[in-house]
Amino acid sequence: MKYKALTMIVICMFVCVVVFSQYGAATLAYAQSQTSSDSSDINSWQVLEDFVTNNPNRQYNTDGERKAGDYIQTKFTQAGLQVNKQQLSTDVQSYNIIGKLDVANTDKTIVIGAHYDSVGGEGATDNGSGVAALLVIAQRLVAVRQSLSVDIEFVAFAGEEEGLYGSIAYCNALNQMQKQNILLMVNIDSIAAGDNLYIYGENRRTDFVNLFLQSAQDSAFTLQQKPLYKDLYFGVDMWGYGYYQPIQNSDQTPFRLNGIPTVFFYSGSYSNFLGKYTESAIQANNVMNTSADTLQHLQQLGTQVVIDKIDTVVNSVVNAVSASNFYDVAVNARSELVSNAWYNILYPTITVGVLLIFLLIGTLLYYRKLDKQSILGESKAKGTEHKIFTAPDAKDIFDMDDK
Amino acid sequence: MFIVNKIRSNYLASAIIIRLLFVVTFIFANWQLALSACVMVLGTTSVAVVLLSLAILTAMITVLIPVITNVLLNAYGIHTVPRQEYILIVFLSFSAGCFVNGALNLLIMAMPFAGSWIIILSRFLGNVLSWILLYSVTSRLYFNDANRKYYFKGMAIMFFVFAVVGAFL
Numbered sequence: 001m002k003y004k005a006l007t008m009i010v011i012c013m014f015v016c017v018v019v020f021s022q023y024g025a026a027t028l029a030y031a032q033s034q035t036s037s038d039s040s041d042i043n044s045w046q047v048l049e050d051f052v053t054n055n056p057n058r059q060y061n062t063d064g065e066r067k068a069g070d071y072i073q074t075k076f077t078q079a080g081l082q083v084n085k086q087q088l089s090t091d092v093q094s095y096n097i098i099g100k101l102d103v104a105n106t107d108k109t110i111v112i113g114a115h116y117d118s119v120g121g122e123g124a125t126d127n128g129s130g131v132a133a134l135l136v137i138a139q140r141l142v143a144v145r146q147s148l149s150v151d152i153e154f155v156a157f158a159g160e161e162e163g164l165y166g167s168i169a170y171c172n173a174l175n176q177m178q179k180q181n182i183l184l185m186v187n188i189d190s191i192a193a194g195d196n197l198y199i200y201g202e203n204r205r206t207d208f209v210n211l212f213l214q215s216a217q218d219s220a221f222t223l224q225q226k227p228l229y230k231d232l233y234f235g236v237d238m239w240g241y242g243y244y245q246p247i248q249n250s251d252q253t254p255f256r257l258n259g260i261p262t263v264f265f266y267s268g269s270y271s272n273f274l275g276k277y278t279e280s281a282i283q284a285n286n287v288m289n290t291s292a293d294t295l296q297h298l299q300q301l302g303t304q305v306v307i308d309k310i311d312t313v314v315n316s317v318v319n320a321v322s323a324s325n326f327y328d329v330a331v332n333a334r335s336e337l338v339s340n341a342w343y344n345i346l347y348p349t350i351t352v353g354v355l356l357i358f359l360l361i362g363t364l365l366y367y368r369k370l371d372k373q374s375i376l377g378e379s380k381a382k383g384t385e386h387k388i389f390t391a392p393d394a395k396d397i398f399d400m401d402d403k
Numbered sequence: 404m405f406i407v408n409k410i411r412s413n414y415l416a417s418a419i420i421i422r423l424l425f426v427v428t429f430i431f432a433n434w435q436l437a438l439s440a441c442v443m444v445l446g447t448t449s450v451a452v453v454l455l456s457l458a459i460l461t462a463m464i465t466v467l468i469p470v471i472t473n474v475l476l477n478a479y480g481i482h483t484v485p486r487q488e489y490i491l492i493v494f495l496s497f498s499a500g501c502f503v504n505g506a507l508n509l510l511i512m513a514m515p516f517a518g519s520w521i522i523i524l525s526r527f528l529g530n531v532l533s534w535i536l537l538y539s540v541t542s543r544l545y546f547n548d549a550n551r552k553y554y555f556k557g558m559a560i561m562f563f564v565f566a567v568v569g570a571f572l
Contacts, residue, residue: 229515233439234508234522242519244439249446276448348523355527356566363559370552 042139044310045303048124048132048192052295058118060162061094068116072097072131072156079138081154088159088169096166097156099138103148107181110330111153112137112317113167113251114188115160121293125267128295129192129306131156133265133313140318149327150183157251160189161289167251171258183330184208185262187252190288191313192298192306194267194279199316200226201263202241202340208333211326212263215319219312221305223265230275242344261333265313407544410491418487421494426461428498431505432529433457435522468493479557484545492540500533530569534562 055071057064069085076083081099088094097116114130122128138154159165174182191197201209209225216223233244252262271281279286285301287293298306320326410417437453437460445452469490476484507525511518538558546554 232515232518233442234435234511234515234518242522243515244443344519348520351520352523352527356563359531359566360563363563367552367555367559370548370555373548374550374552 042136043307044132044136044314045307047135048128048298048306048310049295051131051135052122052124052128055116056122058116058123060117060159060165061092065094065117065158069095069097069156069158072116072135075135076138076154079135080142081138086170086173088165092159094158094165096158096170098170099154101138101142101145101148101152101154103145103151106150108327108330109151109153109178109182110184110186110321111155111182111255112186112188112321113155113157115157115166115251117158117161117166118293119161120289121287121291121297122295124293124295124298125193126190126288126293127160127188129190129298129310130188130265133188133191133310133317136310136314137317140314141321144318144322147322147324150321150330152321160251164249164251164254167254171254174258179258179260182255182260184333185252185255185260186265186317187250187255187262188265188313188317189250190279191265191267191309193285193287193293193301195269195271195281195285197221197223197265197267197309197312198226199223199263199265201261202336206333206336207329208261208263208320208336211323211329212316212320215323216312216316219315220308221312223312223316227270227275230270231277241340259334259337261330261337265316267309406495407488407492407540410488414487418491421491421498422465425465425494425498425501428501428505429461429464430457432501432508433460434505435508435511468497475557475561479553481554481557484541489541489545492544493537496537496540497533499536500529500531502529503532504529526569527566530562530566534558534565 051068051071055064055068058068059065073083073085076097076099079099081101083097083099086096086098088096094117112134114134115127116131117123118126118128134154134156141148141152155166155170157164157166157170159169160167171179199209199212201212205225213223213225231245234242250264250266252264256262268277268279269281270277272278279288287297323329410421434453434457437457438448440456441452442448472490472493473486476482476486476489504525507521507528510521510525514521538555542551542554
């Protein structure tokens with residue numbers, strides 16, 4: 001009886017061990033799946049709030065900016081990136097924070113950037129929101145690194161507000177080969193407080209802009225392409241677009257000037273009378289670069305709206321970069337830039353050249369006609385009379401009836 | 404010829420009116436360029452800066468046109484034309500070209516996707532019109548069948564120099 005009871009106890013213990021071990025494994029698997037799905041469920045408001053609260057003052061070349069840089073460096077490291085700091089120049093203590101994600105057997109890279117310095121207020125939207133998106137994107141892309149086809153550099157730029165110092169320093173440090181290997185630059189700036197969420201790539205829809213737009217289709221907030229024909233200035237061309245566009249003044253600009261295709265996420269409105277860019281159609285909500293750019297202002301706009309905007313940008317970037325056709329689209333982005341320059345600058349110039357050639361031919365024919373008139377005409381100009389009798393040949397005389 | 408008769412009837416008033424006309428048409432043709440430059444440099448639009456920059460540019464060109472005209476006439480050995488009247492016709496011709504240039508530039512409002520095409524072609528067409536007008540008026544006024552071809556030759560060379568410089572540089 002004792003043995004029977006003992007056997008039952010052993011069997012029960014065995015069953016318990018088996019059941020609990022299975023349950024434990026299931027629990028562990030569930031926990032792991034939760035961890036990986038958590039990376040897509042990161043609360044972007046908390047990320048934003050944590051960053052801004054810990055770093056409310058981030059003016060260029062100040063302790064506040066350096067502290068914010070250290071904060072981002074820590075977050076990049078925690079996300080699993082290889083991090084290094086790039087000093088902007090020897091005479092300032094201001095740093096770009098670069099986190100690298102090496103994923104595949106490729107030397108092709110894309111840069112995803114957002115500036116972390118600020119002027120005025122807490123810089124909650126400009127550009128705490130961009131930094132929050134950058135940190136969330138980094139975590140999510142690390143989680144799906146197996147599906148990536150290019151290396152990714154996450155760059156938190158310093159000194160943007162003072163004159164794009166961080167992105168200029170970054171581009172200046174690149175050699176020609178590195179510039180060739182950067183397929184695309186994605187910049188995220190001030191995405192939380194503007195009325196609408198825009199993406200800007202070129203002066204017309206391109207494959208890579210379409211890919212980013214499609215990747216955000218199921219998101220909570222609508223991502224739209226910048227209205228192509230608003231806030232443009234003609235006559236001066238800096239990027240081969242055929243016009244100048246002031247919205248270009250953010251960290252993607254130095255990359256574009258180096259021939260690297262760019263995608264720019266920002267929020268704002270073009271609804272005013274002149275169609276010029278403003279952050280909001282409501283004057284009181286234009287807080288960028290003012291003391292009113294605070295978390296409190298974003299809370300007044302609605303925390304959920306802010307989350308939706310940041311998550312829309314995050315979804316767009318993560319889904320696009322991890323898409324199976326991303327590599328091909330990114331490689332093709334350069335040729336789209338070149339064809340854009342051809343269309344806007346070279347084709348009209350060639351057209352003028354062709355017109356000049358026709359004009360030259362017409363000029364020569366007209367000169368020939370004048371030449372004959374000068375010989376056969378009724379000129380009374382002193383000293384030219386003798387030409388009438390010396391120069392004409394038979395052909396000129398017989399051609400006269402045709403005139 | 405009506406305008407030339409008017410110039411001859413009251414030269415001083417004509418000189419002032421024609422120069423003013425040139426200033427207005429030049430601004431009409433180039434305001435978008437000045438606005439673009441202003442936005443690029445200042446990062447914002449300032450009507451005062453745009454007007455000031457255009458005023459300075461126009462003043463410089465208004466001074467330069469008579470100087471260049473005199474240099475070219477001397478270079479080609481054309482000493483028989485009344486210089487002051489000729490310079491006013493130059494201003495008039497280029498005013499017409501600037502007007503056409505500015506009017507064509509307005510097409511950008513309707514067709515912004517063709518902005519660079521419109522800018523480049525309108526400048527070219529405005530130039531061609533200016534030179535054709537200048538030649539057709541002055542060749543009838545001051546030259547005869549015998550020496551017109553030499554005048555045309557000089558004008559054609561200068562046109563192609565300015566056109567090539569304007570189009571490709």
